[in-house]
Amino acid sequence: MSKGKLYLLLGALVALAYPFTPLASDYVLHVAVLVMIYMVLAMGLNIVPGFCGLLDLGFVGFYGIGAYTAGLLTVHYGLSFWAIVPLAALNGALWGVLLGAPTLRLTGDYFAIVTFGFSELVVLFLTNEIWLTRGPLGLPGIDPISIDLSWLSSLLNPAWDWYYEFDGETPYYLLAIVLVLGVYWMMGRLEDSRLGRAWFALREDPLAAASCGVNILLYKVIAFGISAAIGATAGSFFARWTLFLSPDMFKFWESFLVLCMVVLGGLANIQGALVGAIILVALGEVLRTVLPALGLPAETRFLAYGLIMILIMRFKPKGFFPAIATSGLSNPVIVRLRKRLAEQYGAKG
């Protein structure tokens, strides 16, 4: 086991144990859940601008689609969270493919603009289709997540009732850790797969990739679909956590925030995206307490946010961990190939 994996495991164990220590507080757990939702979002978004090099300004649209899918299915049909997650992810992926298939032929800024327009349309839809979403009033009364194994327990022993409804922050916190680890593992596998290598290839040089037989449009659509599905998954978790949804939660600002997390961590760097999520959510919380203490209104938070983003881009335009060149090169096949090349060509390789 490599050192990195060991640290990751240790970190995960400490994080899992945290709510049961005397240090735990509801506030910290709440912020931690928020951080982890943004971690999932940042990892999901990372696929498009990081792995494929396409700018996506409308990621929050898929987050909103996932959240409202989950919220509406819960309120109207009372579906269990465990059934909703795949449905929400599929719905997100469906819209990702529907949007991506005709527009991913476009390059650069044109694609960015389309995604931006799409997420604005999603917000308009959520605001105006009052019969479905209750519009600006928001969607209240979403049930918390529950684990219902009563069917199993009643088979085993009629006296048992294995039913647990999430209460307080702790169960959400634990589930969020599972979610983050799951997505993180998936990202690592994707990065080091045929799919991931195709993405890197088309990012570095689309023409060369196409000449090598990579179906560029297909791989871009797959990337966009997976990214959208992850965004929607985070949305479904968010819906069953806050128990209230409103269209304001899915405005362009959120897309920008997630994009900043990805860029801050270093594009295409999965761990970087995690760090970016921690830094920016923590920054928001710090500003929320520090600014009123200095006698400034709470709205100045966004002013500071904007300013900090400008400053970071000014002095660290590649993010804090610009590992873009080395990611995906840890595959043993590539490592062996490089070694062989180095032997053949000496120092030049």
Place this chain on the structure above:
Amino acid sequence: MLEQQLVNGLTLGVIYALIAVGYTMVYGVIELINFAHGEIYMFGAFFCTTFIGAMGVPFYLAIILAMAAASLMGVLIEYVAYKPLRSSHRLAVLITAIGMSIFLQNLAMIIWGSRPRPFIQEAVPAYLSETAVRLGDVTLTWLHVFIFAVTFSMMIGLNLIINRTKIGTAMRALAQNRTAAQLMGINVNAVISFTFALGSSLGAMAGILVAVYYNSMYPTMGYVAGVKAFAAAVLGGIGSVPGAMLGGIVLGVAEALGAGYVSSLYRDGVAYAVMIAVIIFRPSGILGKAVVDKA
């Protein structure tokens, strides 16, 4: 009814066109979607009322002063935020532009408060609200006439600057190939600053016209207007100045008709839908050059 909708749409359209020109010129010279342009538009309106309210400057002079202040602001933004990033990757510049937009929006909120405020009515010449022309059911006030006169003369002036002057030629050269332009002895920094100044002054003018027309201004007004103007720039073909003018007018009319006959709830949606449709079916816009894609 239809005619009045058309007039309203045209009025909005020419204002969108004024903003769109700023986007398209900046995109032409440095290939950046200048998200902060909508905020310049908003600041223009607030500058104007500040000059009138706090300093007692007469209406027309206040407009000119506000345009000057806004162009100074545009140049300053470019100098402080975009110029240092000219050699780094485009995502960094774009994020800076969005960060700048958020910063300016909240700055305005802190200075002037977040609630909508009316334009100072006493300062506006009274004849502007009087009827100028009545054609059947359509009423045109002098304000309509003023808006059309101002925007059309500005667009003609802009076309003259771009096509007939030395600096306009330099702008077009920069849009085609920056390195080559530099090698021909063009002062790239000066041209870029000039582009920002020109675009910002037109944006500020648009902001003032809208504030007078609707008698209302608020710090977030730049966001939606900016997006729509950008959609207009895309519709006309990004990088093309006549295209942006045409795109603005088409979008304004489409929006007024869409709001009148389809659904007023999706008034803002028309702009996004038009933008997406144009990008999918004709990314070069109405008047833009064909996009060459190497992949």
